[in-house]
Amino acid sequence: MDLLLQNLVSPIVLAFLLGALARWVKSDLEIPDAIYQGISIYLLFAIGLKGGIAMAETPLDALVLPVGATILLGVITPITAFFLLKSFARLDRINASAAAAHYGSVSAVTFVAAIDAAKSAGLPAEGFMPALVAVLEVPGIIVALLFARQSRGGGIKAALHELVVGKSIFLLLGGLAIGALCGPTKMESVTPFFIDPFKGVLCLFLLELGMVAAKRVRDVREAGWRLIVSGCLLPLFHGLLGTLVGHLVGLSPGGAAVLGAMVGSASYIAAPAAVRMALPKASPGIYLTLSLGITFPFNLGVGIPVFLAISKTLESVLP
Amino acid sequence: MDLLLQNLVSPIVLAFLLGALARWVKSDLEIPDAIYQGISIYLLFAIGLKGGIAMAETPLDALVLPVGATILLGVITPITAFFLLKSFARLDRINASAAAAHYGSVSAVTFVAAIDAAKSAGLPAEGFMPALVAVLEVPGIIVALLFARQSRGGGIKAALHELVVGKSIFLLLGGLAIGALCGPTKMESVTPFFIDPFKGVLCLFLLELGMVAAKRVRDVREAGWRLIVSGCLLPLFHGLLGTLVGHLVGLSPGGAAVLGAMVGSASYIAAPAAVRMALPKASPGIYLTLSLGITFPFNLGVGIPVFLAISKTLESVLP
Amino acid sequence: MDLLLQNLVSPIVLAFLLGALARWVKSDLEIPDAIYQGISIYLLFAIGLKGGIAMAETPLDALVLPVGATILLGVITPITAFFLLKSFARLDRINASAAAAHYGSVSAVTFVAAIDAAKSAGLPAEGFMPALVAVLEVPGIIVALLFARQSRGGGIKAALHELVVGKSIFLLLGGLAIGALCGPTKMESVTPFFIDPFKGVLCLFLLELGMVAAKRVRDVREAGWRLIVSGCLLPLFHGLLGTLVGHLVGLSPGGAAVLGAMVGSASYIAAPAAVRMALPKASPGIYLTLSLGITFPFNLGVGIPVFLAISKTLESVLP
Amino acid sequence: MKVTLCKLTVISESLLREEIAELILRLGATGYTMTRVEGRGSRGRRASDFEGRNVKFEVIVSEETADAILEEVAERYFEDFAVIAWLTSAEVLRGNKFVKSSSALPSGEATGKPGPESEV
Amino acid sequence: MKVTLCKLTVISESLLREEIAELILRLGATGYTMTRVEGRGSRGRRASDFEGRNVKFEVIVSEETADAILEEVAERYFEDFAVIAWLTSAEVLRGNKFVKSSSALPSGEATGKPGPESEV
């Protein structure tokens, strides 16, 4: 409980709430498009670079298990999401698989918020986690699209291309590669730009995210309780699964909780674009509302501290 | 005199002059709209955050007197401005009240420049000053609009809404709240973005401000000497008043001078928008020329060092 | 050889390659126009400021020889470039002089990369080098335009105005002036914005530059081997000349190599705009391909380390 | 099946963005497209030179709706604000997309066979 | 020597930018101009509210090419995507600049003396 409150009163969460407030009071506050895009390029590239620097210092075989587990989780989560959304939330096949693609992928901001919360809670995560983000982005979307049993034009192949060379994965992988090739010493000179101000920039980003999410609140109200409950249950279930698996493959308690947050999160940048191209008949009103209107704030406010608490407990329970 | 020159040769003032120069030599230098807006969001939010952090460490009752005095000053200044502009500068009722609204409000950049100059002069101001900026923004505009005795559509009520949820006050208050809630420890992680680079970003902003102000120079020439003299007298008079009141309510010499600069300054972001909506018949050519073309450079170059010098003298005079 | 590889695996060079890769795999990565422009304003202004701070600490007479030599080199390089491009690369008069203007001028990013590489190699350059960049920008373009024997409308005079008040030179000179006037102490407060994050921002810029350069690759293929060879020979020849002259006028080994890189570089911001206005009949396809598609990557990858190695050797050879 | 409708263009100082968007939808347009533009006009300067830009609204509507919007825009803004507007004709497919369900397309247009004058 | 051609305008969610640009050039336009715009329409929201903007293509083409582009755009995108399009006429100098060398301007236009109907 204390962890929960502790987590809520942080610059990141408050900036998100401030953004939402801006919409509710109809402020004319507006982050220009170009700035928003510039910030998101910065964040993704910086996440990659930071992960790459860490990878340069990690023996490769320490990565094998976590990467394997992450791929596995990326395959499982869209399946559970699809069936829950189809049966419990009563979405049709197309909309269920479209939304499942989002749950199969990962939200970079949730990831970063989790990294940060873990650090604040004295449970720092492994430095190579950003590599897992890159790994988790793709398989879930592919699996989910298979469920749709239909897709436009180039279909899954086109969506796959869209994904892999899409800017978020491209920047993440690019950053990882540069960071790993250069290593900590050579990266020192870019640290004052990519590492030190990172969290402040993230605050600005969350201001914007709050504004965008607030636009979805009306949609959330219309969505009906079944959708809302699904949008909370899925991250919880996936998150616990991720945390548990994280422990099993030997991650630190912080790392396991962060893996939980990643697995529990729903993408709202890479996935929507890919899904829109592959399944144009699916309603963005459903998948964006689920991922950005419900699951994202849920994880930010509740999920992350819960995964951290569970992970701490698991540590003392597991051998 | 030395203080004056000392003040003029600073990165901030020189950046402003460089911007003005860019216009005069017809350089194609141009700060993209989106960048300008991004910077102004950054600056306002950062001012708020910094003030909030300071407030978290200030006992609330230390704020009562300064806040009360600031509100009072916010009510007085538009009145003096209105009558001076109407009688001496010979503006009609509408234009006089439109311009008075600007003098009743406050220029955030003048405030920041004053904070900075105070620090350089060895007279650091209180940390909670940004809270006073937020307090000073609104009442003056309302009072001034009352003088106009007419206003469009929603009128004053609409203008009030425009103001309070307008992005400048919204970001300032939002920043204050986040800073105060999180306190210094939790804000540490965002300091490298919001505090350390602040003054450098301000330089870029002043480059742009210089360009915009230079466009007004022709208007200033046309304005006639009465308007020009008013644009210098008003900040001087209001500034001295503010400095004096600052001492009386117990601010440090630096704080009092900064309060003087705030009170003496004229808004050119929040006020113009509100006035344009409420009094569309007032001429922007008059109120923008006064606030941005005359009073802003006057304060930057002359007002601030004068208020600092006076404040230093007052300290030894007053009990 | 080791120096070469050492140089290639740096965040700056890798960011450039990543940008090129983005184009080749058809990623949708895109740096918004406004961000690109904002970054280039930042970089040029920051280079100027840094140079200005150094100049404030340099006795003026230490500048006389280097400045004189730089002007001389700025006059010589467009001449060699013109004749090589006309005779060996078989360009007509107009296109040869248009391209020569680019070789007469200087690429700010090549300059910065050289400064950085020199530092990494333990051969730091003089702090006042940015002043030489400003000096080198103009004369070469003028000389080259004289070769064209024709030019549009205002012609050379218009192009000269375009250049001197063009944003790149204006910001560079403006930054130099502000830095020199304020000196190191007063600039301290803006250092965390203009100096510390500089190299990180440069990385982002090179990402974009890589994307733009990659667009030229097709043009490079079409250009024919004579143009490609010219685009490599010219920077090599000019660079060696610059390095040698640097030693003769008493620069440090690092400074001489940086002067070499400057002299060897071809402008792709100031020159193209000026040339386009003065010689609209010249083909941008030729001069941009040469400067940005061939010479820039050549210098980044090969030129800079070669100039450094030569400069080191020269040091032990020359008296 | 092309039908001829109106394209209404409104250029305004950006301060009025929300008001004009609301006005356009209220008077019956099914949507609008907004562009950020810069401008020079008789009034020269805008309230806040900072806000910098003007906005341009382009609206595909039936002629009556266009006239209604144009009239209200003229009445409310032409005198005091930096606002201008003009009409051109435009041919669209799916004419019904641009007409609110309550109203209907005038017969000539619905048939897709407008008289010679109204054809572009 | 002014000739009358068509101006085709296509507004689309920005995700389709590349596809539509490719389509326009493939069907015979000699170029296009693209603007980033914002919009409100019946569909209300776009795939990624983040990508934020729509794009607007303006293309000067002969009437046949315009019709061909319009048709393919309609067929491929109108049902599932936030895409609208319209045609107006436009007078240009140098009419041949806008017609690919393979095809030719219809005689009426090439002479610069279009019949009354095609004139604006």
Added chain:
Amino acid sequence: MKVTLCKLTVISESLLREEIAELILRLGATGYTMTRVEGRGSRGRRASDFEGRNVKFEVIVSEETADAILEEVAERYFEDFAVIAWLTSAEVLRGNKFVKSSSALPSGEATGKPGPESEV
């Protein structure tokens, strides 16, 4: 009282922005609206791919002024620069706003009753 005027559109590489703006005002337009756009055309690339964008000028003017501007733009820029231009007609209220006081609206337009041909 609607009158029919011309809308002139000029698209140009951004390097010429100042020159063209000056040209437009010099030849008698009362204002213009400028948009930053991107483009693809026969020339493919612009002087500085960095400057990135083209600019689009839209000008509401009388037909004569439009023709005068169009002619000078064509003469000075069409050959060597990435510049295109076109004309459409546009109906405005307050026709006099767009005509410089020195000149006057041609009678047909001033009455708001243009002949059938010039009507849109």
